[in-house]
Amino acid sequence: MNRKILILGAGEMQIPVIEKAKSMGLYTIVADMSADAPGMKIADAPVVISTMDKEGILACCKDNKVAGILTTSDAPVNVISYVGETLGLPSMSMEVANICTNKYLQRAKFAENGINVPFFKLCDKDTDLSELKDFPYIVKPIDSSASRGVKKVINYTELTAAVAEAIKYSRSQKVIIESFIIGKEYSVETYTQNKKTTIITITEKLCIGEDKGFFVEDTHIEPARISDTDWIAIKTEVTKAIAAIGIDNCPTHTEVKLNDEGVFIIEIACRLGGDYITSDLVPLSTGVDMLGNLIKIALGEQIDVKSKYNKCSAVQFLNPNNYERCKAFIESGDLHIKRYEV
Structure with missing residues (x-):
């Protein structure tokens, strides 16, 4: 057998x-x-x-x-x-899993270890929100995923409504309110085995819906179009955060924002990135078998995280804003690689 x-x-x-x-x-x-x-x-x-x-x-x-x-x-x-x-x-350990599935515990751990964090506050249905005046904020359930219940708010009325909505998605009935971080968003795909962390690649993320307070991922591009200096800054901050949490024997998918003040970690998940990032984009751009490594690490076998090549890959999700453009491109039959503005 x-x-x-x-x-x-x-x-x-x-x-x-x-x-x-x-x-x-x-x-x-x-x-x-x-x-x-x-x-x-x-x-x-x-x-x-x-x-x-x-x-x-x-x-x-x-x-x-x-x-x-x-x-x-x-x-x-x-x-x-x-x-x-x-x-x-x-x-991963039970402590690590608990931190990686609780946005508040992550923020607290980062703050304790000198990692860039915005203002944050843990709230429930009885919390007095009137002292929060430095808008915009971002409201999130502390223990949900896939952006469920996440909302950017710009005034007190929106804040109270967003907190009530986020609580519906929280198993613990708690939410975290954070200062909204301005900047470009990226995700970082890593593996940590035997306490050694390897950054596989950095994915550039384009989102839509921010003007309405929501964030819908529209495009993923690998490798991210950033300078060597920014690549090193992201790598340094993410590696430091992974070590602070104590992550080991698992992959991580870390969402970050980059601005003039530095690198801010939005969230670390101790799993592979979704939306075809690690199943398709990472193997296409680096040759690293992310799924094969996930299975090997679960079996206690040595993983292979060395990049085999440096190519480009991307995924474009259809939405009302780009549907006609994408439809025309596909129907043209001109599917050879070109440079397209995204």
């Missing part, structure tokens, strides 16, 4: 890692609360269970004698760390 690996999540974004594990000769056990999730159809052994059910997932791992456990989603990393520590499987 081939070695068994348990993958938490069977949505569309998990299909690439399931397929990668199968191509590596592993027996894939895939857990999801929906029997109809697309990844369940390609799993060797689909298991209908919530990816947040840590005791149920632990029992599944014990029963199947798995060699490793992984996820590409945010919330289940707490289950990964719990199972990892309980069974002695490679994973």
Whole structure:
């Protein structure tokens, strides 16, 4: 029998890692609360269970004698760390997983370790917000993901409404209010194994919707179009933040903003980047097999994070603002590489 690996999540974004594990000769056990999730159809052994059910997932791992456990989603990393520590499987620690899934704990940890942070305040439904006058702010649930409940606000009326809305998306009913950081946004894809962190690449992010207070990712470009000086500044701050949290034996996806005052870390997630960044863009631009490394690190094997080449890759998401332009480009059949303004 081939070695068994348990993958938490069977949505569309998990299909690439399931397929990668199968191509590596592993027996894939895939857990999801929906029997109809697309990844369940390609799993060797689909298991209908919530990816947040840590005791149920632990029992599944014990029963199947798995060699490793992984996820590409945010919330289940707490289950990964719990199972990892309980069974002695490679994973980030439970403390690290807790910090990486709690925006307030991250901000506090950064502040303690001299890492650039904006003003921030932890709030719940009873917090007096009247003292907050230095708009704009950004309001976020402390323990949600995928920008759910995140809103930029420019006055008190918007602030109170945004806090009430963000609380709906928070499992703990708490939100964090931060000073809004002006600057260009980037994400940083890394791996840390045996306490050694490697920056694989920096992705340039273009967003739309800020004028309405929301942030919808529109385009990802690799490598980011930045100077060597800015690349080093981002690398230095992200590496320092990863060390401050104590991240090890996992990938990280770090969102940062860069302005004249320096590099500000928005959030660190101890998982791979989504939106096709690590499944497609990073391998295309660097030759680094991010999914293969995720599986190897879950099995306790040495990962290969050395870039094989330096190419360009990008993804453009369709939206009302660019639909006609993208449609005309595709229909023209002129799909050869050119320089297009984005």
